[in-house]
Amino acid sequence: MQLESDTLAIPGEESRQSVQILNSGSVVDRFELDVLGEAREWIRVEPAEVNVYPDQTAEVELVFRPPRSSQLPAGPVTFGLRVMSHEDIEGSVVEESTVTVGPFTEFGVKLVPTTKRSRGAGRFNAVVDNRGNAPLQAHLYASDPDAKVGFVFKHEEVEVAHGKGVVVPLKVKPKTRAWRGADTSLPFQVLVVDEDDEEEQTADGALIQAAIISDGLAKFTLAVGAAVLALLALWFLVLQPSVESEAKKQVAVATGQDPDALGASGGASGGAGAKGGAGKDGAAAGGAGGGGAGGGAGGAAAGGSDGSRYPALGGSGGSADEKGAGGAADPQMNAVDFRIQADVKASNDFVVTRFKVPQGSTYYISDILFENAAGDTGVVRLQRGDSVLMQISLDTYRDRDDHFVEPIEFGPGEDVILSVRCQSPGGQTATSAGSCTPGAFFSGRAVTTTS
Numbered sequence: 001m002q003l004e005s006d007t008l009a010i011p012g013e014e015s016r017q018s019v020q021i022l023n024s025g026s027v028v029d030r031f032e033l034d035v036l037g038e039a040r041e042w043i044r045v046e047p048a049e050v051n052v053y054p055d056q057t058a059e060v061e062l063v064f065r066p067p068r069s070s071q072l073p074a075g076p077v078t079f080g081l082r083v084m085s086h087e088d089i090e091g092s093v094v095e096e097s098t099v100t101v102g103p104f105t106e107f108g109v110k111l112v113p114t115t116k117r118s119r120g121a122g123r124f125n126a127v128v129d130n131r132g133n134a135p136l137q138a139h140l141y142a143s144d145p146d147a148k149v150g151f152v153f154k155h156e157e158v159e160v161a162h163g164k165g166v167v168v169p170l171k172v173k174p175k176t177r178a179w180r181g182a183d184t185s186l187p188f189q190v191l192v193v194d195e196d197d198e199e200e201q202t203a204d205g206a207l208i209q210a211a212i213i214s215d216g217l218a219k220f221t222l223a224v225g226a227a228v229l230a231l232l233a234l235w236f237l238v239l240q241p242s243v244e245s246e247a248k249k250q251v252a253v254a255t256g257q258d259p260d261a262l263g264a265s266g267g268a269s270g271g272a273g274a275k276g277g278a279g280k281d282g283a284a285a286g287g288a289g290g291g292g293a294g295g296g297a298g299g300a301a302a303g304g305s306d307g308s309r310y311p312a313l314g315g316s317g318g319s320a321d322e323k324g325a326g327g328a329a330d331p332q333m334n335a336v337d338f339r340i341q342a343d344v345k346a347s348n349d350f351v352v353t354r355f356k357v358p359q360g361s362t363y364y365i366s367d368i369l370f371e372n373a374a375g376d377t378g379v380v381r382l383q384r385g386d387s388v389l390m391q392i393s394l395d396t397y398r399d400r401d402d403h404f405v406e407p408i409e410f411g412p413g414e415d416v417i418l419s420v421r422c423q424s425p426g427g428q429t430a431t432s433a434g435s436c437t438p439g440a441f442f443s444g445r446a447v448t449t450t451s
Contacts, residue, residue, distance in 0.1 A: 003017070003019060003062075003081060003095050003096075003097035004017055004097065006076075006098060006099075006100055007064065007097075007098075007099045007100065008099075008100050008102055009064040009065075009066045009099050009100065009101055009102065010066070010102045010104075011066045011067060011068040011069070011072065011101065011102065011104050011133060012066075012067070012068035012104070013065070014063060014064065014065045015063075015064045015065075016061045016062065016063055016064070017061065017062040017064070018059055018060075018061055019045075019059070019060050019061070019062060019081065020057045020058075020059055021033075021050060021052055021057060021058045021059070021060060021083060022052070022055075022056075022057045023052035023053060023054055023055065023056055023057075023058075024054075024055070024091075025054055025085075025087060025088055025091070026054050027054060027087055028051060028052070028053050028054065028087075029051070029052055029085050029086060029087040029088065030049060030050070030051050030052075030085075030086040030087070031049065031050050031051075031052060031058075031083050031084065031085055031086070032048065032049050032083075032084045032086070033045040033048055033049070033050075033060060033081065033082065033083050033084075034048065034081075034082050035062075035079055035080070035081060035082075036079065036080035036081075036082055036094065037077075037078060037079040037080055038077065038079075039066075039077050039078075039079040039099065040079070042064070042065050042066045042067060043062060043063065043064055043065075043079055043099070044062075044063050045060055045061070045062060045063075045081070046060065046061050046063055047060060062081065064099055066101050068104060068106075069133065070106075070130070070131050070132060070133050070162045070163035071133075071163060072101060072133055073101070073133050073134070073162055074101050074102060074103035074104075074133045074134045074162075075100065075101060076098045076099070076100050076101075077098065077099050077100075077101055078096060078097075078098050079096070079097065079098070079099065080094045080095065080096045080097075081094070081095045081096075081097070082094045083095075101133070103132065103133060103134035104132055104133055104134070105132045105134070105136070105194055105196070105197055105199055106130075106131040106132045107128065107129060107130050107131055107132060107136050107138070107160070107192070107194065107199075107201060108128075108129050108131065108201050109126060109127065109128050109129070109190060109192040109201045109202070109203045110126075110127050110129075110203050111124050111125070111126060111127075111170075111190060111203045111204075111205040112124065112125045112127055113205075114204070114205050114206070115185075115205065115206045115207070115208060116207060116208065117183065117208035117210055118207065118208070118209070118210065119209075119210045119211070119212055119401065120173065120174075120399070120401075121171050121172060121173035121174075121399070122171075122172045122173075122207040123169065123170075123171060123172075123397065123398040123399075124169075124170045124171075124172060124205060125167050125168070125169055125170065126140060126153070126167070126168045126169075126170050126190050126192075126203065127165055127166075127167050127168075128140075128158060128160055128165060128166050128168065128192055129160075129164075129165040130160040130161065130162055130163065130164055130165065131163070132162055133162050133163075134162055135159055135160065135161055135162060136159065136160040136162075136194060137157070137159055137194070137195040137196060138157070138158050138159075138160060138192050138193065138194055138195065139156060139157050139192070139193050139195055140153050140155070140156050140157070140158070140168060140190065140191070140192055141156075141190070141191040141192075141193070142170065142172075142188060142189065142190050142191070143188065143189055143191070144186060144187060144188035144189070145187065146186075147175075148174060148175055148176070148186050149172050149173060149174050149175060149186050149188060149207060150172075150173050150175060151170065151171070151172055151188070152170070152171040152173075153168055153169075153170055154168055154169040154170075155168050157195075169375055170190070171398075172186075172188060172205075172207045174186060174207065174209050177212060178209050178210070178211045178212065179211060179212050179213060180211045180212065180213040181211050182211070183208050183209065183210050183211070184208070184209045185206050185207075185208055185209075186206060186207045186208075186209055187204065187205070187206045188204075188205055188206065188207070189202055189203070189204050189205070190202065190203045190204075190205065310333065310364050310366070310407060310444075310445045311364065311447065331447050331448065331449045332447070332448050332449075333445050333446070333447050333448075334445065334446050334448065335443070335444075335445060335446075336363060336443070336444060336445060336446035337441065337442060337443040337444075338355055338416075338441075338442055339439060339440070339441045339442070340353050340354070340355050340416065340418040340439060340440050340442070341353070341437070341439040342380075342418050342420045342436065342437060342438050342439060343435050343436075343437055344420045344421075344422040344435055344436045344437075345422060345425075345435050345436075346378075346422045346423065346424065346425060346434075346435075346436070347421070347422060348421065349421065350379075350381065350419045350420065350421045351419070351420055351421075351422075352383070352417050352418070352419045352420075353417070353418045353419075353420070354415040354416065354417045354418075355415070355416040355417075355442075356413065356414070356415055356416075357410045357411065357412060357413060357414050357415075357416065358412070358413075359412050359413050360412055360448060360449055361412055361446050361447065361448045362409060362410070362411050362412060362446070362447045362448075363409070363410040363416070363444060363445075363446050364407035364408070364409055364444045364445045364446075364447065365404075365407055365408045365409075365410065365416075365442050365443070365444040366403065366404050366407040366408075366443070366444045366445070367401075367402070367403050367404070367442070367443045367444065368382070368401075368402045368440055368441070368442055368443075369399065369400070369401050369402075369440065369441040370392065370397060370399070370400040370401075370402070370438070370439075370440050371398075371399060371438060371439045371440065371441070372394050372397055372398050372399075372400075372438045373398060373437070374425065374426040374436070374437055375395075375398065375426055376394050376395075376422060376423075376424065376425050376426055376436035376437065376438060377393075377394050377395040377423045377424040378393075378394045378395075378420060378421050378422045378423035378424065378436055379391060379392070379393055379394065379420070379421045379423075380392050380394055380418065380419070380420050380421075380438050380440075381417075381418075381419040381420075382416075382417070382418065382419075382440070383415075383416075383417035383418075383419055384408075384410060384414060384415070384416070384417070385414060385415055385417070388419075389408065390402075394423075394436070394438060407444050407445070408444075416442065418438070418439070418440055420436055420438060422435065422436035423436075424436075425437075
């Protein structure tokens with residue numbers, strides 16, 4: 001029995017090889033044949049039993065049919081053909097040979113996520129899967145039909161082992177900004193080309209470009225402005241004159257004086273009291289005469305300094321003492337910003353990085369920019385002390401810009417905490433060296449009480 005070597009077997013196809021079986025004995029013998037080794041699942045013998053006369057040969061065939069699977073890599077595979085004699089057990093033999101499994105190419109590409117909404121650049125992942133049985137050398141391209149976006153791949157060429165996949169980060173950035181208006185869909189396509197046989201696969205995606213100032217925010221701002229103007233007009237044109245007139249009438253009824261004369265003397269006394277030159281009696285007279293105007297000024301001062309996003313700061317018009325001195329201190333509102341940068345090793349625990357609000361100040365945070373420049377994976381939380389305010393998966397963003405109509409309040413001495421559970425630093429495995437380094441930039445207003 002002699003087997004041929006270096007037989008080529010194509011995955012998914014059938015090939016055959018003839019084998020001659022010689023009976024060197026003196027009686028008719030029956031031989032049973034089977035295949036040994038890892039290839040026995042896809043190599044068979046036809047027929048599996050033959051009867052051979054003395055000094056005669058019989059022909060059988062080895063049938064090769066390797067599966068079209070990435071689990072069977074291309075290359076040589078060793079196997080054995082066992083021939084067992086029924087008449088002469090000691091005469092049974094095993095002949096070894098090799099068969100070469102041919103390569104085949106099969107791969108695909110998909111985008112994660114398929115669509116993404118962003119005011120600026122969008123972050124996508126192109127996932128290249130090699131379903132063939134040989135390494136894949138691939139080149140990545142991207143294009144859009146209207147030439148409205150630009151593309152940046154982290155790697156334009158990749159090598160993918162058989163049965164494996166590779167994730168390639170992709171940044172998609174609009175060439176122009178949309179300042180206001182409705183969302184715009186910017187479709188694009190990713191193309192992956194096999195450098196060996198030029199086979200190609202595509203995946204479609206879309207960046208939903210959001211306007212810097214949305215229609216909803218513009219309409220809301222106009223509505224709030226119109227409401228404020230209407231309230232001011234109502235106060236100055238209707239309510240304030242009515243309050244002053246009613247106050248004069250009540251004082252006139254109580255004192256038996258002429259309402260017009262009372263208003264004139266009260267206004268003069270109020271002017272003197274406002275300059276701070278009067279003592280106890282002057283202050284009382286000024287308060288009685290100028291109550292309407294003072295109330296109007298106090299109402300105007302109580303309005304918020306920045307629309308509805310921040311708290312209103314009221315004037316501290318506390319009662320004067322006997323020397324004409326003012327009352328309590330006024331709070332002050334100033335712009336404030338700060339940044340929290342985490343540096344966390346991979347683990348299953350959350351690690352906190354904190355910023356403490358100074359004593360005597362209250363922070364109203366209206367804008368937060370979450371950063372994940374390295375492309376870490378894991379979970380990040382925004383906490384006020386032990387309270388979790390937001391929880392975000394790191395692999396869903398590189399830059400995330402959040403704005404709040406009502407700001408988040410952090411009181412004096414409270415901790416602003418960035419809590420991070422690092423799963424994979426910078427797209428590496430959890431056992432690789434390195435740390436997750438997400439950060440966050442906070443901006444808003446600080447209300448501080450000064451003496």
